Amino acid sequence: MKPVHFICLIAVAFLAASLYAARPLPAQAENDEMAELRQRTAELEQRLKEVEGMLEQCLEAGKKTFSAEQGWQNRRNWRSLEAGMSPEQVQSLLGEPVREIKGVRTFWYYPSLYGGYVSFDDKGLLSGWKEP
Numbered sequence: 001m002k003p004v005h006f007i008c009l010i011a012v013a014f015l016a017a018s019l020y021a022a023r024p025l026p027a028q029a030e031n032d033e034m035a036e037l038r039q040r041t042a043e044l045e046q047r048l049k050e051v052e053g054m055l056e057q058c059l060e061a062g063k064k065t066f067s068a069e070q071g072w073q074n075r076r077n078w079r080s081l082e083a084g085m086s087p088e089q090v091q092s093l094l095g096e097p098v099r100e101i102k103g104v105r106t107f108w109y110y111p112s113l114y115g116g117y118v119s120f121d122d123k124g125l126l127s128g129w130k131e132p
Contacts, residue, residue, distance in 0.1 A: 057098050058111040071095040072110040078131040081118070085126040090118055 071077065072094040080093055090108070091097075097108035097118075105127070110116040116132030 054099060054109075060111075072112070072116055072132065075131065078116070078129065081126060081129055083126055083128075087120060087124060087126075090126055094118070 077093045081090065087108075094108075094110060098111045099109040101107045101109075104122055106120040106124070108118045108120075110118075110132060112132030114132040116130060118129040119127050121127040
């Protein structure tokens with residue numbers, strides 16, 4: 001056998017061995033998939049805890065007695081809202097929110113099964129709302 005053929009044979013064997021070693025083993029792929037599923041399950045469980053916490057806050061707030069003349073339960077108060085109001089003005093009409101989420105826009109949520117909320121723009125002024 002010529003040395004050139006022998007070198008080519010070794011190169012082909014080396015290439016085949018490296019391709020075989022580089023492919024994922026079925027067991028490793030299953031382990032990776034299981035790890036990914038475990039991580040996704042943990043994330044979903046965390047989100048579920050957050051939603052349950054929000055529901056508990058709404059239920060607790062709903063048990064409190066509110067005056068029919070004041071607060072978020074009175075539709076007249078919701079309909080008195082005007083774009084550009086300050087947070088203090090909104091709070092004087094609707095009362096203390098159950099949950100506040102701050103970001104580029106700030107959202108205040110009020111305890112209701114129908115999802116009443118107000119939103120404030122980046123300047124801190126009332127920009128929108130949804131009556132419960």
